Amino acid sequence: MSVPESTEAPMEPFRYTPFSSQIDLHFWHKLSDKKLHELKLCEDPVEFHAEYEVNLNIKDAVACVSYDSFDVSAGNSRVYRLAGKLLNKNSIETFKNCDKKNLLETSMNEIIANIKSGAALEDPNLLNRILLLSYADMKKYFFYYWCAFPSAMLNDTQHQLGSVIPVSDRLSDQNRERLAKNVGNLPFALINKTTFERCPVSKMKDDISGTHYIVFADPSSSETNAGWPLRNFLLMTAYHMPNETSDFEVIALRGTPRTFFEKSKIFSVRLLKVTFEEPGWIYVGYERNEKGQYGPRLANLSHCFDPLVLAQNAVDLNLKLMKWRLAPDLKLKQISEMKCLLLGAGTLGCNVARCLLGWGVKQITFLDNGKVSLSNPARQSLFKFADTHNGGRPKAEAAAAALKDIHPGLNVQYTDLKIPMPGHAVSANDVEPVREAVEKLEKLIEEHDAVFLLLDTREARWLPTMLGARHDKMVLNAALGFDSFLAMRHGTLKNKLGCYFCNDIVGPMNSTKDRTLDQQCTVTRPGVSFMAASFLTELFATLVQHEHGNDALPDNAFNDDADELDRNERDSPNNVLGLAPHQIRMFLSRLHFMTPNTQRFSMCTACSPSVLSEYGNSGFEFLLRAFNEPDFLEELTGLKEMQRMVDDMDVLALGDSDNDLSP
Amino acid sequence: MEFSGVSGMLIMSLSYEEFSSQAREFQEIAESLDDGWRLKGASDGKHYLYKTQYYTPPQVLNPCNADCSREQSVGATDSQVRESHEDGQQTFVWEYNIVYSVSYEVPALYFNVFKLGCAAPLSLDEVWDFCRLFGAPFGMNAEDLWSTVTQQEHPSTGVPNFALHPCNTQRMMQHLLNSLHFEKKNYLITWLSSVGPIVGIRMANAYCPAL
Ligand SMILES: [Zn+2]
Numbered sequence: 001m002s003v004p005e006s007t008e009a010p011m012e013p014f015r016y017t018p019f020s021s022q023i024d025l026h027f028w029h030k031l032s033d034k035k036l037h038e039l040k041l042c043e044d045p046v047e048f049h050a051e052y053e054v055n056l057n058i059k060d061a062v063a064c065v066s067y068d069s070f071d072v073s074a075g076n077s078r079v080y081r082l083a084g085k086l087l088n089k090n091s092i093e094t095f096k097n098c099d100k101k102n103l104l105e106t107s108m109n110e111i112i113a114n115i116k117s118g119a120a121l122e123d124p125n126l127l128n129r130i131l132l133l134s135y136a137d138m139k140k141y142f143f144y145y146w147c148a149f150p151s152a153m154l155n156d157t158q159h160q161l162g163s164v165i166p167v168s169d170r171l172s173d174q175n176r177e178r179l180a181k182n183v184g185n186l187p188f189a190l191i192n193k194t195t196f197e198r199c200p201v202s203k204m205k206d207d208i209s210g211t212h213y214i215v216f217a218d219p220s221s222s223e224t225n226a227g228w229p230l231r232n233f234l235l236m237t238a239y240h241m242p243n244e245t246s247d248f249e250v251i252a253l254r255g256t257p258r259t260f261f262e263k264s265k266i267f268s269v270r271l272l273k274v275t276f277e278e279p280g281w282i283y284v285g286y287e288r289n290e291k292g293q294y295g296p297r298l299a300n301l302s303h304c305f306d307p308l309v310l311a312q313n314a315v316d317l318n319l320k321l322m323k324w325r326l327a328p329d330l331k332l333k334q335i336s337e338m339k340c341l342l343l344g345a346g347t348l349g350c351n352v353a354r355c356l357l358g359w360g361v362k363q364i365t366f367l368d369n370g371k372v373s374l375s376n377p378a379r380q381s382l383f384k385f386a387d388t389h390n391g392g393r394p395k396a397e398a399a400a401a402a403l404k405d406i407h408p409g410l411n412v413q414y415t416d417l418k419i420p421m422p423g424h425a426v427s428a429n430d431v432e433p434v435r436e437a438v439e440k441l442e443k444l445i446e447e448h449d450a451v452f453l454l455l456d457t458r459e460a461r462w463l464p465t466m467l468g469a470r471h472d473k474m475v476l477n478a479a480l481g482f483d484s485f486l487a488m489r490h491g492t493l494k495n496k497l498g499c500y501f502c503n504d505i506v507g508p509m510n511s512t513k514d515r516t517l518d519q520q521c522t523v524t525r526p527g528v529s530f531m532a533a534s535f536l537t538e539l540f541a542t543l544v545q546h547e548h549g550n551d552a553l554p555d556n557a558f559n560d561d562a563d564e565l566d567r568n569e570r571d572s573p574n575n576v577l578g579l580a581p582h583q584i585r586m587f588l589s590r591l592h593f594m595t596p597n598t599q600r601f602s603m604c605t606a607c608s609p610s611v612l613s614e615y616g617n618s619g620f621e622f623l624l625r626a627f628n629e630p631d632f633l634e635e636l637t638g639l640k641e642m643q644r645m646v647d648d649m650d651v652l653a654l655g656d657s658d659n660d661l662s663p
Numbered sequence: 664m665e666f667s668g669v670s671g672m673l674i675m676s677l678s679y680e681e682f683s684s685q686a687r688e689f690q691e692i693a694e695s696l697d698d699g700w701r702l703k704g705a706s707d708g709k710h711y712l713y714k715t716q717y718y719t720p721p722q723v724l725n726p727c728n729a730d731c732s733r734e735q736s737v738g739a740t741d742s743q744v745r746e747s748h749e750d751g752q753q754t755f756v757w758e759y760n761i762v763y764s765v766s767y768e769v770p771a772l773y774f775n776v777f778k779l780g781c782a783a784p785l786s787l788d789e790v791w792d793f794c795r796l797f798g799a800p801f802g803m804n805a806e807d808l809w810s811t812v813t814q815q816e817h818p819s820t821g822v823p824n825f826a827l828h829p830c831n832t833q834r835m836m837q838h839l840l841n842s843l844h845f846e847k848k849n850y851l852i853t854w855l856s857s858v859g860p861i862v863g864i865r866m867a868n869a870y871c872p873a874l
Contacts, residue, residue: 013742013743014743015743015744016745023782024756024777024782025775025782025784025822026820026822029820055697057717058717058779059752060754062717062756064715078694153741153742158743231743256697258695259697282741284743284744297780299782303786304784310823313814317812320788
C-alpha cells in the first residue's frame, strides 16, 4: 500500500474538540454524602457516568456529571453516556501525588485491549471513558478535581482531507431521515452510502471506506473539529481496517432526531493503519483547567454548602430584595460595613443589635459592665435564664455570645467596662483603672464608625458624647421614659445640630442618687425599648444612606406642626430612606410623635469648643476634675454663670436633675 | 384545582396529582420538541422537571469566581486537539427545576447558573445582570418577579438553588385567569410561560396551541 505523495502543503492532522466537563453542584453534594456515609476512607474507584448531548448549539463538547451520575440504571434516550471511574482521594497529598500518567495509561490500555479483542466492535460504548480524580475537603467545601477522557495518538496517522461540509450538501432531506432512523440513539454506526442501511460496526474489518459513512453522535458544534468521542472510534477503525491507508467520510450527528440532525457535518479523514505496537504512541485526554493548563481545578463551594456562608447570603439576599424592589439607590454595603459600638447591653443594646443584624451590619461591639440578673431575660432580648446562673454572666459577653449564636458569621466583640461619669468621684486608688477605662473607651470609639449610646443613666452618656464629638463619629442616642422615648443623632460641626446635653442648662450629675423617670429604663412600658431601638437603628440606616451622611441637615418640613410634607424633598435622591430627623420623641400614651431639631449649644457641657479643647489640652487631668468636682463643667462652659443670671426666672427646662443641686 | 374565596380573593392552587400529571404531559411535549425538559423522580418519590440550557452571550458578562490551582503537566502535547473556547467566548449553563411546592400548592421554579466548567454557581448579582437582559425584550418587569427570589435548598436534591418564591404564584395565576384565555389543564404551561422568560426559559408556541 502506498502512502499518497504529498506534493502540496503537509497534511493537517485531524483535530478534535475535547470534552469539557461540567460537574454540577448536585454531583458534589452527592459525593459529599457518599464520602461521609459510604466511602469514608476508602479510595477504591467508584463507578459513575457522564452524559453528553448532540444539540447544545455550543462549540464545547460538554460532558455533564450530575445528580444521577452515580445511578447506573438511570437513562434517557436523548443523551449519550460515558462510563467512568471516580477516584476520590482522602487527602490533598494523595490527590497530588497519585500517578496520573499511570491512571490514564491503565484506562487507555483497557480501551486498546477492547479494541484488539473485538469487544469494542460489538459494543462501541467501551471506547470512551471518563476518569474523575478528586479530593473533597469537607471542612472548607473545597473540591479539587481533574477529569480525563483517555485516548492515544500516533503522529501522522489521522489526517484531515478537504473541508468540512454541511450534511445537506450531500444528503437529501429524505436520506437524512433514513439515516436518523437507522442510527437511532446509537453513539456510533456504519451507514451504507446508498441504501442508508446500518451494518454492524464489526464490518469495518472489510474495506468499507468507499461504501459506508462512519456516523457518530457529536457533542461539539465546532465548524472545524469533530467531537472527542470519534477519536477512539477512529483508532479502532485504523486498527481493524484491512488497508494500510483508507479515506473515510464521517457524519457528525448534530441537531435533533426530530429534525433528522439537520446541523450535521461531514468530515473527511485519512487513516493509516495502526497496531498500537508502534513506538511513539502518546496517551492523551486530561482536561485543561480554566487557565488553559493541564492541571486540576478547584471548585470552591463554600458559598453553596457552608451553613455559615449560606446564613450570611440569606441575610444579604433579604436586603438586596429591598434594594431591588423598593430602593434601587440603596447602598447596602455602606450600611453593612459600618462598625458599630453599642454602649450598653441592656434592653436597648439587645434590641439595637438585633435591628443592626437585620441591616446586614457585620461588626458589632458590646460594652457593658453589668451582669445578667434574673429580671433581665424577660426584657433584654439576647439573654436567657441560663445567663443568670452563678451570679450572672457579664452582659456584654452574654450579648455577644447570643448574637454569635444567631448569626455565626458576625464579627462580634465585647468589653466589660464601666464608663466613668461626672459626679461619680474617683478615689485615689481608682485613678489608674479609670484612666485605663477612658483610654479603652476612646480607642473603641476611634475604631468604630458609629457609637450607640444605650446606657441607662444620663451621666454615663457624657464621656462617650464628648469623645464622639472629639473624633467626629456618628453618635446615636436613645433614652427611655416610662411611656416615652427619645431617639436622636448627635450633631456635627457642619450641621450645627446639638448633642444630648445641648438642651441642658445643668451639667451631668449623679442621677442614680435620685432617679427620675427619664433616666431609668427599667421602669418603662415593655414595648418602648423595642420602639426606641428600631427608630434609632432606622435613623442610623437613613443617615448612612444620606448624601451628606452624618452631616445631613434634618428636614424642617417634617415636624408635627406642618401637616404638609414636601413630597419632592421626601422622594429626592438625596434621601434614599427618607427623612433624617435630628430627634424623634414619642409619647406612647398620647400616640404623639415629635421630630424637633435643636441647635448646638455653645455652652454645652459635652460638645462645646471649650470642653473639647480643654480635653485636648489637659486630657485625663481634665476628666478627673469633671468626674470629681460637681460644678467643674458648668463653670468651664459658662453655664454656671448663666444659671446665676437666670436664677430668679425659675426656669422649668428639662428639669431632670434639679434635685441633684441639693445635697 | 380549587377556586374558593378567601377574604374576597380567589385562590388558585394545584394539587400534587395535577402537577404530576401536567408535568408528565409537559415532558412529552418537550420530548417531541427536543426541548430538553426531563421528568425526574426524586428519592422522596416526588417528581420534578429538570432542564439544562447552554447560553453563550455576545460578550463575556461575568468572570468566573472559582479558584483554580495548577500542577505539573501531564502527557505530551496533543497535536490533534483544538480547544473550543479559544475565541474567548464563554458559555453559561443554566439549570432549571420545576418542583411542586407543598406549602403553597403551586409549581415553583428553582435554578442555578454556572460558567461552563465551573462547579461554583454565579452569585445572585451576576445572575441578575442576565435576567435584565432576558426580561427586556418581553417588556417584563424583572424587579417584580425578582422581588420573590430566595436562596433555598432544592426540595428533592438538597442543593442550594435560587428560587422564585411561590408566595405570589396563586395571585399571579389569578390575574392571568382574569386576563387570558386560560384553562386549568394548562396551569403549568401558562405559569411557566409567564415566569420563565425572565430566567431565559423560552417556550415554543407548540406547548400550548390555545395560548
Ligand atoms: Zn452638646
